[in-house]
Amino acid sequence: MSIQFVKYHGLGNDFILVDNRHSSDPCLTPEQAIDWCDRHFGIGADGVIFALPGQAGTDYTMRIFNSDGSEPEMCGNGIRCLARFIADLEGKGSSTVSYQIHTLAGVMVPKLQADGQVTVDMGLPRLLASEIPTTLTAPDDKVVNQTLEVTGQTWEVTCVSMGNPHCITFVDDVASIPLEAIGPQFEHHAAFPQRTNTEFIQVVSPDYLKMRVWERGAGITLACGTGACASLVAAVLTGRSNRRATVELPGGCLDIEWSDDQRLYMTGPATRVFVGEWVG
Incomplete structure (x- = not known):
């Protein structure tokens, strides 16, 4: 089996991108994705992303397998990389272009900017316990x-x-959090029936947050786009930040805005690293 791939990263959150436009099903199994993501015996990545044909009127469909073989609903850094990958496939890499992308979390709209950044309309946050889901409070209550x-x-x-799902907690010093030890305990806590991503946030100022993340299915990563969005929402809900802020992650910074129309907009880079071929 020979498959072409391209490696991208968004602030160090790295992905293997596969042109899967010929089929509505990923060309790899979750078990194969685990092998590809292995950093010692494979290509090495936090996940494998497939660009599939669009559905329900969208331009493309995004599917992703995490490094542990699980499938998340969406990935913020990943969808920026996917938009850049699609633009490169279409020969529009230097253009200002937007796409409607079908994901398991709904339709997302990334737009390539003239400065090389990618802005994504991440949609509306979901705040009720039943929507997350979690058993921390009554199903129709917010979890604040x-x-x-x-x-x-x-x-x-x-x-x-x-x-x-995201679980956010605010701390005085994110650098002091023993993430490798407690991250898995949060992810697999009984209060989260579908497991959870976990963000630890240090508020530097109302428009500047520092974040470390334990990602569901991937562990410690250098960045998490959906986590940055969720963390800004949590900071606003608890009176800690403005509705627009820079979120500093170990891999770099994202600009996050929770706009007046209640939608979240994430802006950050997507960088191509190398092109390769898997021969198995």
């Missing part, structure tokens, strides 16, 4: 400043869904 016990410690958390 709720207590959660993890590894014998009580944390105050706010939860947001961007089509995928």
Whole structure:
């Protein structure tokens, strides 16, 4: 089996992109994606993204397998990389162009900017416990400043869904968080029936947040676009930030805006790293 691929990253959150426009089903199995993502015995990535034909009137469909073989609903850094990949496939790499992308979290609209950045209309945040989902409070209530016990410690958390679940907690110093030890405990906590992404946020100022993330299905990553969006929403809901802020992640910065129309807009880079061929 020979498959062409292109490696991209969004602030160090790296993905293998595959041109899958010939079929509505991914050309790899989740087990094969695990092999591809292995950083010692494979290509190495946080996930494999497939560009499939559009559906329900969209231009393309996005599917993604995480490095553990699970399939998330969406990926913010990943969809910026997908938009750049599609533009390169179409010979529009230097153009200002937008796409309607069907995802398991709904339709997303990334737009390539003249400066090389990509802005994505990430849609509306979902705030009710049943939408996240979590059992931390009643299904029709928002999950704001709720207590959660993890590894014998009580944390105050706010939860947001961007089509995928996020659990956000605010801390004085993100660098001091033992992420590798407690990240899995949050992800697999019984309060989250579909597991959860977990963000630890340090508020530097109302328009500047520092973030570290444990991603569901991928572990520690250098950036998470949906997590940055969810974290800004949580910061606004708890009175900690403005509706537009820079979110600093280990891999770099994203510009996040929760606009007056209640939609979230994420702007950041998508960088091509190399082109290759898998021969298996």
